[in-house]
Amino acid sequence: MFAFLLIVQTVIAVSLIGVILMQRSEGGGLGVGGSSSGFMTARGAADFLSRSTAILGGLFIVLSIVMAAYAGSSREPAKIDTSLANTAAPVAPSQAPNQQAPGQQAPATNPQQNQTPPAVPLAQ
Template sequence: MFTFLLIVQTIIAAALVTVILMQRSEGGGLGVGGSSSGFMTARGAADFLTRSTAILGGLFVVMSIVLAAVAGISREQARVDTSLVNQSAPAAPADVQPVAPAQPQPAEQNSAVPLAQ
């Protein structure tokens, strides 16, 4: 069920991106010319794309809430992978000597710059 809803959510998101990118930034919508009457004039296309954006945006929000609810309801018990618990770390080769960390050098007393007050 969750996988199906996730696929539907993905399709809605792709359609929403497509509809948004089809709109002109000036609000003309598709930039389609043609006769002054009819559905697919520049004004009709802008109205269609605006309504489509609102509907797809609403569906996206509703699907997000539904997916969150389904994920919360069908939560499985957390499982910890214990397959590596009894394995030990590989031993270092005998010819490699461990490197000791470097000792910090003491700072000179007169080299400090006082902070301005």
């Protein structure tokens, strides 16, 4: 359904661009005379293009609002994979604590050094 609405909106947008580009900046419409009927005279073409612009612009805005409402209502909650949440990479000690070189002082040990970090809850 959303793909169909997106295609319709694209067609309306392209039509709106075409109608706007066909208008003259002075308000004279296409500027093409040739027909004595009121529809395709310069004034008739300007009226037709002005109405077309208003209708296509209104359809574009309404369709944008409908698509935004549809996208917001059909959105599913995000699924988060929590299978790796509480795992930590193993830390390989470079030298065992009781095996120190002769004549060196024992390094100060941090009691929190070998503890795993606290689990952080994932945002949902």
